[in-house]
Amino acid sequence: MKYKHTLIMLAVTFFSHYCIAQAGNGTAADDFKPASTNQPGKKYPQVTAGGKVRASIAAPQALKVQLDIGGKKYDMVKDETGVWTGESMPQDEGFHYYQLNIDGASVPDPGSLCFYGAGRWGSGIEIPASDQDFFALKDVPHGLLSENIYFSKITNAWRRCFVYTPAGYTENSKTRYPVLYLQHGSFEDETGWATQGKANLILDNLVADKKAVSMIIVMDNGYAYVPQDTAAANKRMPSFGTFEKVMVNEIIPMIDTKFRTITNREHRAIAGLSMGANQTVRILMNNLGKFSFFGGFSGTANYPSTEAIDPATFMDGKFKDGEAFNKQVKIFFLGLGTKEPNPFPGSVGAFRAMLDKQGIKHVYYESPQTAHEWLTWRRDLQQFASLVFKD
Structure with a gap:
């Protein structure tokens, strides 16, 4: 027996x-392991080194549950206790938004931390990246990330921005710093660069390695509306002109007053991703007296067009004098992932062709094996930040 x-x-x-x-x-x-983006103590979701994602949720009354990630829905299977479990095909390394679909209703995964993206607070997951050391939390001097609330007279509303001050800012009370104004993409907000983007950790590590100059970074909300523009506000459509006014007339003066900045164009940069790239290149070209550096990550002012650009008419001819442009802008940076979907490659390609035609100097960087996603933009920021504010 x-x-x-x-x-x-x-x-x-x-x-x-x-x-x-x-x-x-x-x-x-x-080898599935809990994701680094999980809520404390939560076993699921899980990821593998190969990029697969496994999700699990208790929903005993549900008839159908799916894992929705990477533009595809994967059916999950229910066990005898009413717990549904399923996994995806390998995902690209880096950060991804995802959700669970329960009987047709898309809901956040209760095991994940929440992030603002795709126009909502929802789940996100970090797929281990081969080069994640550059944005990792390491034993180096760290800067301070603070929330700055202010009232905008232009929009007649309370707004906020997050401000990164570098390590040593508090101790070195007489030192003044250059400023990078850094914008998020469409259907994201001012929390994006500090959470999904890990901008503070990227700068901490760059400065510790002596690869970048210590700088202040300001991350504001690119959605700004005048009170009467309720239709655009309700649809969350960007108002580029209004945000430009807020940036130039309210945000920059406020930052120069509250923080120890170097208040000239030679020590001021502006950059953004996707929609933010479109916004910031327009702000740059309309305010060349305020900025010397520009970074466009996965976006340009001609998006979504892939047609050839006529510099004589494009943006009222602001790019037609390449020689004058080169004297004013020290670094004009463009970044793109090698797996970006259309129309981004064609749009950025047409924009670069226009720059070459006008003899405008620019730096172009391609993020290997990434698409329109945060790992692309983290890499862009690492490259861009290592170039600006240097003699």
Whole structure:
């Protein structure tokens, strides 16, 4: 009897391991571990080094549950306790928004931290990146990320920005710093660069490695509306002109007053991703007396057009004098992921062709194997920040 019992236990153990291996397709790469973006103590969602995502949720009354990530929905399977579990195909490394779909209703995963993106607060997951050391939390001097609330007379509303001050800012009370104004993309907000983008950690690490100049970074909300523009506000459509006014007439003067900045164009940069790139290149060209550096990450002012640009008419001819432009703008940076979807490659390509035609100097960087996503923009920021404010 003991011998028979032992055989049964061995069979059960073998079968359990077999089932686990089958759930992960039986490869060494399918070593699922809790994601770094999970809520404290939560076992799911999980990720593998190969980029697969496994989600799990208790929903005993549900008829159908899916994992919605990377533009595809994956069916999940319910066990005898009412817990649904499922996994995705490998995802690109980096940060991704995702959600669960329960009987047709898309909801956040209760195991994930929440992030603002895609026009909502929802789930996000970090797929381990091969180069994640540059934005990792390390034992280096760290700057301070603070929330700055202010009232905008232009929009007649309370607004806020997040301000990164570098390590040593508090101790070195007489030192003044250059400023980078850094904008998010469409359907995101001022929290994006500080959370999904890890801008503070990128700068901490760059400065610690002596690869970048210590700087202040200001991250504001690119959605700004005058009181009568309720239709655009309700649709969350960007008002580029209004945000430009807020930036130039309210944000910059406020930052120069509250923080120890160097208040000239040679020590002021502006950059943004996607929609933010479109916004900031327009702000730059309309205010060349205020900025010397520009970074456009996955976006340009001609988006979504891929047609050839006529510099004589584009943006009222602001790019037609390449020689004058080169004297005013020290660094004009453009970044793009190698896997970006259309029309981004064509749009950025047409813009670069116009710059080349006008003899406008620019720096172009391609993020390998990333699409229109935060790892692309983190890499862009790392490259851009290492270039600006240097002699």
